[in-house]
Amino acid sequence: MPMTPSERLRARLDPTLATADAEWLAARMTERRGSAGDVVVRRGEWGDTLTFVLDGELCARVDVDGAQLDLARIGPGHWFGELQFIEPGPASATVVALTDFVALQTRSDEIDELLADRPQAAAALIRALLVEMCERLATTSAGVLERTSSTEYKIATPEHRKGWMGELLSRLFGGGGQR
Amino acid sequence: MREGTLQGLALFEGFPESERRVLEAVFVEQRAPRGHIFIREGELARASTSAVYLVLEGEVIVTRSHKDGSLATTAFVRPGELFGIIGLATDMPRAATCMALGDVNVASLARPTFQHLRSQHTRLAARFELMLARQVVRDLRGLTGGIVDAFRRGHTAAFETIHGGDDD
Numbered sequence: 195m196p197m198t199p200s201e202r203l204r205a206r207l208d209p210t211l212a213t214a215d216a217e218w219l220a221a222r223m224t225e226r227r228g229s230a231g232d233v234v235v236r237r238g239e240w241g242d243t244l245t246f247v248l249d250g251e252l253c254a255r256v257d258v259d260g261a262q263l264d265l266a267r268i269g270p271g272h273w274f275g276e277l278q279f280i281e282p283g284p285a286s287a288t289v290v291a292l293t294d295f296v297a298l299q300t301r302s303d304e305i306d307e308l309l310a311d312r313p314q315a316a317a318a319l320i321r322a323l324l325v326e327m328c329e330r331l332a333t334t335s336a337g338v339l340e341r342t343s344s345t346e347y348k349i350a351t352p353e354h355r356k357g358w359m360g361e362l363l364s365r366l367f368g369g370g371g372q373r
Numbered sequence: 374m375r376e377g378t379l380q381g382l383a384l385f386e387g388f389p390e391s392e393r394r395v396l397e398a399v400f401v402e403q404r405a406p407r408g409h410i411f412i413r414e415g416e417l418a419r420a421s422t423s424a425v426y427l428v429l430e431g432e433v434i435v436t437r438s439h440k441d442g443s444l445a446t447t448a449f450v451r452p453g454e455l456f457g458i459i460g461l462a463t464d465m466p467r468a469a470t471c472m473a474l475g476d477v478n479v480a481s482l483a484r485p486t487f488q489h490l491r492s493q494h495t496r497l498a499a500r501f502e503l504m505l506a507r508q509v510v511r512d513l514r515g516l517t518g519g520i521v522d523a524f525r526r527g528h529t530a531a532f533e534t535i536h537g538g539d540d541d
Contacts, residue, residue, distance in 0.1 A: 258521055277513060280503070281511065309499055310496075313495040317495050317496075320503050320506060321462075324502050324503075331459065332468045359520055
């Protein structure tokens with residue numbers, strides 16, 4: 195049997211979160227549906243929305259000086275827009291729908307309400323985002339130094355550097371092995 | 374930490390006074406001499422000793438080592454700013470060394486204390502973690518900009534100046 199939206203959310207945030215809290219949060223978020231080919235977020239555009247994918251697949255990519263790099267595939271149980279949700283600002287990547295999709299969304303200016311109405315659910319969401327972003331920051335920072343201090347990097351061709359940039363940005367975006 | 378220390382600090386502006394008081398009661402003030410190492414790169418973060426630090430006076434330098442053993446300075450943490458965020462939130466090995474640049478006065482919040490705070494004051498702990506997350510977002514954005522910039526320039530200089538932020 196497929197997971198319900200609240201089960202997906204609970205699995206992503208904290209499996210020990212009370213079912214009622216996960217159900218409340220899923221119900222509190224706004225459903226967003228889209229079609230294959232939709233550009234959901236454009237790199238550089240201001241935003242404040244966290245999108246949690248329930249069904250379908252999207253792709254995060256960046257375009258730097260004509261070089262298009264796919265950073266991550268985002269499928270059910272994964273999210274994007276987390277940086278903008280925590281601190282509204284420009285999107286770090288463009289997100290395009292590869293298939294029709296269904297997602298849940300919440301905006302940055304709703305955090306205070308979430309905290310006031312259901313602190314346990316809001317705390318689980320904030321904590322999951324904090325832990326994930328800390329892990330990305332630690333692994334990517336180390337990767338940058340490791341890469342750029344190597345002789346290999348200094349004599350690399352632009353094509354190689356493009357590959358490394360993609361790898362590092364993918365880590366930053368949380369793409370992991372899903373590129 | 375003395376009552377009123379957090380008042381007027383930009384990071385804590387979003388906290389109601391009552392919550393600031395609770396935080397002031399759990400942060401522990403600590404003086405350290407020049408050269409004192411709070412966090413050492415490569416060490417495993419231990420649940421019992423990891424802490425987040427708030428600089429009250431003086432400056433803390435954040436460095437990372439290159440493969441060849443040389444050091445890169447990634448940040449200076451000044452009064453009102455934090456370091457050690459990653460160690461509070463995760464068990465990852467410490468990503469940088471954080472050392473007192475001169476005599477410093479810092480306040481630390483250890484992980485066990487924070488976990489206790491979370492069980493007693495869920496909303497306050499979540500607001501605190503949100504503040505930490507905002508700092509991490511700024512650092513991630515800085516890193517993204519630095520990577521793209523370095524690719525464009527095709528040399529390593531941009532990487533040397535990437536703001537490593539207050540991550541440890």
